[in-house]
Amino acid sequence: MKMRWGPLCQFLWLWSYLSYTQAVPIQKVQDDTKTLIKTIITRINDISHTQFVSSKQKVTGLDFIPGLHPGLSLSQMDQTLAIYQQILTSLPSQNVVQISNDLENLQDLLHLLATFRSCPPSQTNEVETLESLNGVLEASLYSTEVVALSRLQESLQDMLKQLDLNPGC
């Protein structure tokens, strides 16, 4: 019974996307994706306390924050963004609220790109809740924010390059 509902749900999900954004060409989606990635990178640059963080110094204890993994596929990008969004949503800083919204839009764009390429829907909802996040946030909020934004910026720059290389599903 469960096997029957799965394809149906996938079909409905695809149909809802296609019906709503039918008129949007793929090129525009790609351009918007890149532009949005650049926008997020610039936003992170504009946050003052992230500008002077040394990239040479490695911060330990924050392994739950995704690192740089070149050659990500669309689904992996989506997974990575979902984790970052979960982290940013937990941060109390006002600086990251808009970035969190942008990440949500970016995820939707990646979903749409995946749809255009007939990729199966990603399992974003199944991202495990970061149990250790709250504890770390209480103890080291600044470190978490700085490291998360820095790594996010690196990841986005990598995604930007990857999008030009026509990434797989």
Add this chain to the structure above:
Amino acid sequence: MIYQKFYVVLLHCEFLYLITAFNMAYPISTWRFKLFCVPPNITDDYFLLSAGISKNTSNLSGDYEAVAETKFNSSDTYISNLPKVTFHCCFESEQDVNCSVHADNIEEKTAVSTENSFIFQQLGANWNIQCWMKGDMELFICYVEPLFKNPFKNYDLKVHLLYVLSDVIDLPLTPQKDSFQTVQCNCSVQEYCDCHVPVTTVKLNYTLLMYLKITSGGVIFQSPLMSVQPINAVKPHPPSGLHMEITDHGNLRISWCSPTLAPFPLQYQVKYSENSTVRREVDEVVSDTSLLVDTVLPGSSYEVQVRAKKLDGPGIWSDWSTPHVFTTPDVIYFPPKILTSVGSNVSFHCIYKNENKTVSSEKIVWWMNLAEKIPQRQCNVISDHVSRVTLSNLKATKPRGKFTYDAVYCCNEHECHHRYAELYVIDVNINISCETDGYLTKMTCRWSANTIQSLVGSSLQLRYHRSSLYCSDRPSVQTISEPKDCHLQKDGFYECIFQPIFLLSGYTMWIRINHTLGSLDSPPTCVLPDSVVKPLPPSSVKAEITVNIGLLKISWEKPVFPENNLQFQIRYGLNGKEIQWKVHEVYDAKSKSASVPVPDLCAVYAAQVRCKRLDGLGYWSNWSNPAYTVVMDVKVPVRGPEFWRLINGDITKKEKNITLLWKPLKKNDSLCSVSRYVVKHCTTHNGTWSEDVGNGTKFTFLWTEQAHTVSVVAINSIGASFANSNLTFSWPMSKVNIVQSLSAYPLNSSCVILSWMLSPSDYHLMYLIVEWKNLNEDDEIKWLRIPSNVKKYYIHDHFIPIEKYQFSLYPIFMEGMGKPMIINGFTQDNNEKQQNDAGLYVIVPIIISSCVLLLGTLLISHQRMKKLFWEDVPNPKNCSWAQGLNFQKPETFEHLFTKHSGSVTFVPLLLEPESISEDISVDTSWKNKDEMVPATMVSLLLTTPDLEKGSICLSDQCNSANFSEAECTEVTCEDQSQRQPSVKYATLVSSNSKSSETDDDELGLIHSSVSKCFSSKNSPLRESFSNSSWEVETQALFLLSDQHPDMISPHLSFSGLDELLELEGNFPAENHSEKSVYYLGITSIKKRESDVFLTNESGVLCPFPAHCLLTDIRVLQDSCSHFVENHFSLETSGKKTFVSYMPQFQTCSTQSHKLMENKMCDLTV
């Protein structure tokens, strides 16, 4: 046997009592029941009966079996000796009878007096009991009312309620006595009691165990135990807010408000009656708070009541609400009011009752605003009495005064009821415009509610729905939406701010208009924040004029956001108060600067830049802060300065000092400044050399050689000018003359046209130099360089027309400077001539017309004089002065020859007392003052209408040595107004000084003027007089016109004076002995025949030999000279006395002058 049975039953009951006393209580399932207590002898049977019933009931309920008893309290002190009487009390409700066992263990026995006991034994005791939970959920009330009346009237009734409120629903054991709380019930005079048990809301589900203890007439009754859950005995408040209305579908809606504080759903019972033609009553139970009644009829009244009760489980009906009456109108519209939007379709229904009779729908017609009948095709018949009209594609309602709706009338053919339906059509096309800020974090949406201001009482709300990505092609109002707070701005717009935003999410927005008549939604619009970005203006804007290139270069830095490609717009202009902007577009997203050509490289330019997305989405940013250029040297000077020379010293010498003059270069030529000037020399012998002049504009050097070429070079920070003019000073070339003519024409005081003619030459003419200067002042020489091909030139300068200027034109050849042509211009004569020429066209006709008028006057006066003299004056032959004969009418002569009281200045007249003619006046004037001059005044009558102007001619005595013995008349003239030579006449009057003194003050002024005038100019006259004899006759008549055609004023112009002087100067040569002097009266142009003769026209009588010299010029020239040629002989010697003389009246000959035909020449010689 009976007793045995009784005891058996009693034992059985005791057994049951023992069982039920612990856990059996009477459950109150109904809110109204009865407590009855009977004596034992009655009770036995009844008890048995009741017990049997109870069993049956218990069986039905399966819960309990109750036996109750009431016992006398033997322990009561005052009735302790009474026999023990047991009362059995039972509950009886509508459904059953329950006699529960009383808990002996918790209550003492009831004691009663013997007497009362007897009464109870006889009658028994019954009470009605009502128990319910009050609607406010705070009080449990039991109402106890005795059914037996009078027996206890004399006794106090005391009721106590003892209760236990426990949260245990099923009590395993009967609570102990101590756990019961007692409340005393309030008993009123009407013999009923209220018992209030406070129950909080949270304890509504608790179990309330209680029993009543009633003391009446000394007897204490105790009810069985009762158990109840308060929530099951709630009696709500009656519903409120009863309302009736006719629905949009023509039904009668009865609605009400549910009682507050009810913690459970309610059911309602509606009772209404319709009172129309047929009365009808309906009773319905509903769970909703409204009830629809079909078939509502117009002109009917409805009375409605509602009550409430707990919907589920046991409960108690509330009281009925207060009745509410609603009367339907005679015309029922449904819906009575419609609120809709523009372009929609609506329908109205109508039932019309007219005179107790419902109108057939076939006869119903519809009207709009009582002004326009709605077409019948829009009307439908729904039923026999219901008509419908459909209005489609509605337009917005135009407010008419305070009426903001359209009135829709349902009419019975030609008769309309005053009631109408209201139609509100609102234009809900509200435009929502959004703008995302330059940081891409905030989207501000604005909308105006001007279109719906007419709908009073409405509220507006922006609602939106956000999609995950992008907008749909056809945005629609979503069921799931969120409101957004918007704030009214000063400009009348509402402003809503979304922050933070989802850049690529579509925000579908619309305005919801809420009104009591309904709500309307404006057409939704979808906005993508990313597509309505208004970027920040470009930063770091700089403007400069590029060196050596000479372009205005504007550079900038693009804003951080958005990341999309941008286009730029530059506007630039000369800096000033009102900058005339020019716009330059830059479509290259990567460019950071742009260069534009500008006409003036040495001016300060202001430049601003703005940007917008290259794909056209969004808005232009604001203009950046202006950037200004700095004036600095851009290129080498375009050319060297134009220069000219001044030659100092003797021209004939071979060595001359040459001073070069030049004007500082303007910015456009110097680009943009000159640091210094350098003069370059070139001679045959010395070669070339340069001299630095610095910032000066003059340079002097010595010209010694045959040819000396100089040029002036301008130098700035970039370099030296390349194009420099040369000037060669050459002796041979200075004699080359190619300028044939040169003339200057002044156009006005600021412009002179200079034209010239050049002859061909073999030399190469480079340019011309025009030089001019004011000869009357020591102004500097001004000069201009003119191209060689120009034939005339407009010189703009401040010229004074009355000054003389010298204009010089120098041809400048390649080989040297040629011979100039020099002229003088702007003479005064030329200017004056032009003015005179202009005035000539006006003056000449006036003079001619004046002459004609004068001649006419002369003719008339001549005739009158002739008539007068010939009639009034005796024959002169018989009237000799010398002989001392009297005239026949001497008084007549007094008008002509005034006898002066004063003595003669020089020589007394021989006939002094009878002097007849001493002064001769030739005068015409239209001044009233002059008209008042008596005719007898023979002294100088010279009327000058405008003495202040100084234009006078008069005579006065002359006391020069030449005239030492004679009073002479001197002629003088002042004309201070040459522009208006309005001298009308000249007069020569010989006057005795005495006579002059008799004149008024005006005459005194004349004297002063005379003296003034003659102080310097009378010498020629005197000379002429000295050289001439008194026999000289001079005719003088000046006729000039005044500005007023009807007036002739005595003036004498300079020209007239000059002419006069010339004439007099010629006396000795021309008419030494032949000239006659004529005294001519000048009459006015106006005809005044009625006036006195001598006041209007002056008869001229002159004692000529004595002291008068008269001149007459222009008009009458030597006309009557022959008349007088032999009539007097003057002695030139001043020592001679006056020759008594009598005027002779003679007629002029026809040969004298044509104009003098038929006229007498009134002369006195």
